[in-house]
Amino acid sequence: MKKIYIKIAGIINLLGAILHTIGGQMELVNPLLDSNISIQQKSELAAAWHIVTILLFLTSYIILKVGFLKDSNQEKEQLKSIAVLYILSGIPFIITSYIYNANAFQWILLMPIGFLLLIGLQKSSIKKQNL
Template sequence: MITKNKYWIIAGILNLITFFMHLIGGQLELVNPMIETSLNLEKSSQLIGAWHMVTIILLVTSSVLLSAGFGKKYATNSEMIKSIGYLNLSFCLPFILTGFYYGLLVPQWILFLPIAILTFIGVNKTKKNA
C-alpha cells in the first residue's frame, strides 16, 4: 500500500507557490517591462516563449510531486521524483553563478533548493519504508 509522503507534499506546495510567483510576479516585473523595451519582436517573442516554458515545467512538476506525495500516480516512480529534485537543484546554479558574477543578490535559488532537498529526503524515506 502506498502511503503519503509529507516531504513530497511540502515540496509540491513550495513548487506550486514558485509557479504562481513565476507566473504572476515574473509577468509583471520582468516580462511586461521587457515587452515595452526596444528589443526586437523576434528576440522578445523567444524570451517570452522560454519564460512560459519554465512556467509549464513548474506547474507539471508541482502536479507530479503533489500526486506522488498523496500516494497517487507516480508515488512508486522514485526515479522521476529524483529527476525533479535534480532539476530543481540545477535551477539553483544559474542564479548563484549570476549573483556571484554580477555581485548581486539573485534570490530565486532560495525557492528551488528546499524543493530539491525535500524531494531527495522524501525519496530516502520511501526507500526506508519499502
C-alpha cells in the same frame, strides 16, 4: 518514503509557480515586452519564460500527485529527476548573482524543493528496522 517532505515540496513548488506566473509577468515579462530589444528577442525570451511556467506547474502536479496519492516506482524516479534538476537549476542563479552582483535569489526556492524531494524519497527508519 517520507511523504510529508514530498507534500511540502509540492506545495512550495505550486506557490512558486503561481508567484512566477503573476509576479514574473508584471516584474519581468511586461517590462521586457515594453523594451527596445528586437521583436525576435522579445518573442524568444517571453517564450522561454512561459516554458519555465509550464514546467513549474507540471512538476507541481507530479510532486503533489506522488505526495497525496498512491505512488509507483516510476513516479519515484520522476521525483528523483526533478530533485536533481531543481538543485542543478539553482546553481546558475548563484553564479549569476555573484558575477553580476545582483540578487537572483530564485535558487532559494529551487534548491530546497530538490533537497526536500531527496529527503522525502529516502526510506523511513521504521521500514528499515522491519527489514
